[in-house]
Amino acid sequence: MKALPPALAAAVGPVPEGVTLPLPPVFDTVEEERRHRKEQLAAGFRLFGRFGFSEGVAGHITVRDPERQDAFWVNPFGRSFHRIKASDLILVDHEGTLFHGDRPVNRAAFVIRSQVHAARPDAVAAAHAHSLHGTAFSSLGIPLDPITQDACAFFEDHGIYDDYRGVVNEREEGERVAKALGSYKAVILKNHGLLTVGHSVAEAVWWFVTMERSCQAQLPAMAAGTPRPIDRETALITRGQVGTPLARWFQARPLWDRITASDPDLVD
Ligand SMILES: [Zn+2]
Numbered sequence: 588m589k590a591l592p593p594a595l596a597a598a599v600g601p602v603p604e605g606v607t608l609p610l611p612p613v614f615d616t617v618e619e620e621r622r623h624r625k626e627q628l629a630a631g632f633r634l635f636g637r638f639g640f641s642e643g644v645a646g647h648i649t650v651r652d653p654e655r656q657d658a659f660w661v662n663p664f665g666r667s668f669h670r671i672k673a674s675d676l677i678l679v680d681h682e683g684t685l686f687h688g689d690r691p692v693n694r695a696a697f698v699i700r701s702q703v704h705a706a707r708p709d710a711v712a713a714a715h716a717h718s719l720h721g722t723a724f725s726s727l728g729i730p731l732d733p734i735t736q737d738a739c740a741f742f743e744d745h746g747i748y749d750d751y752r753g754v755v756n757e758r759e760e761g762e763r764v765a766k767a768l769g770s771y772k773a774v775i776l777k778n779h780g781l782l783t784v785g786h787s788v789a790e791a792v793w794w795f796v797t798m799e800r801s802c803q804a805q806l807p808a809m810a811a812g813t814p815r816p817i818d819r820e821t822a823l824i825t826r827g828q829v830g831t832p833l834a835r836w837f838q839a840r841p842l843w844d845r846i847t848a849s850d851p852d853l854v855d
Contacts, residue, residue, distance in 0.1 A: 611787075611836045620653040625673040627788035628660055628712075629853040633846045634792060635716055636668035640799070645780075646716030647693055649700045650788050657681050659704055661697070663690030672855045681705055702761030703768060703784065710784035712791035721781035724802035728777045731801050734814040738801040739825035740794070745773040772830075773798055785835065793839035 614620040631648045640646060646668070649659045658680040662671055677688025681701040685692070703713050724731075728749055733742040748767035752760065764782070768774040772794055773783040781798050785791035808814040817825065828834070846853070 617654045624650045625660055625676050626854045629671050629673045630846050631788050631792040632662055632668040632671040633850050633853050634842055640716035640718040641668045642717035648714045650712040658686055661692055664693040672853055674855055698758055698761040699764055702765040706765035711786050712788040713784045714791040714795040715782040717780045718799045720803035721799045725775050725777050725779055733817040733822035734808055735804055736825055737797055739822045740829045742822040742826050745771045747775045749777040751778045789839040790835045
């Protein structure tokens with residue numbers, strides 16, 4: 588492990604003597620980093636399975652290869668999220684060329700992801716699933732409101748794609764999804780579900796989990812009355828506080844602790 592990057596060290600601030608703070612790993616070799624990304628991806632699928640985000644064969648998480656920036660790792664089509672191991676993952680490029688693996692890729696996953704990864708070089712990972720509350724909320728065609736501290740993470744930082752035309756199978760549709768995502772951390776695909784991106788698998792998965800929860804909170808709040816949102820200035824400050832790279836990574840730690848302890852075979 589190398590020393591922390593200066594920006595991250597500044598974000599952590601002074602750590603009292605004798606206190607050990609969990610920190611994101613830094614890698615010496617591309618092979619180490621690839622292995623880590625694949626293990627994180629397998630763990631992400633196991634978590635999605637535990638959260639009940641799977642719906643048949645729908646849903647996918649991807650992570651860019653650390654060496655081949657035009658290629659990304661994704662789940663083999665049709666394999667249960669609950670069973671995915673690091674060795675099951677397949678590597679494809681933006682043109683659909685298969686570099687690693689012996690299973691087909693979900694065509695819809697490839698079309699969306701290739702355009703999102705191409706349009707957003709900073710998006711190392713992306714997550715999408717047909718989760719219950721995300722899909723229900725998506726039918727409203729409205730953005731998430733800053734009605735809770737957690738929902739502030741998405742305040743003025745997610746788009747809405749409202750041009751649903753059936754299962755995504757055309758590159759042009761992937762381009763439109765990428766355009767709706769813009770520079771945001773997430774996009775609500777109307778009548779379809781949520782899509783989140785991040786600088787790591789942990790970040791993309793965390794944004795998906797907490798966005799799904801924010802949808803789950805806003806739906807009953809709207810059904811019960813008229814939610815009173817947090818004011819814009821406070822919402823923006825809160826978004827900044829929960830949105831630092833370390834905060835994003837740290838928020839996801841309990842999930843990773845849980846899944847790596849319960850599912851040690853995911854790294855196989
Ligand atoms: Zn979908």
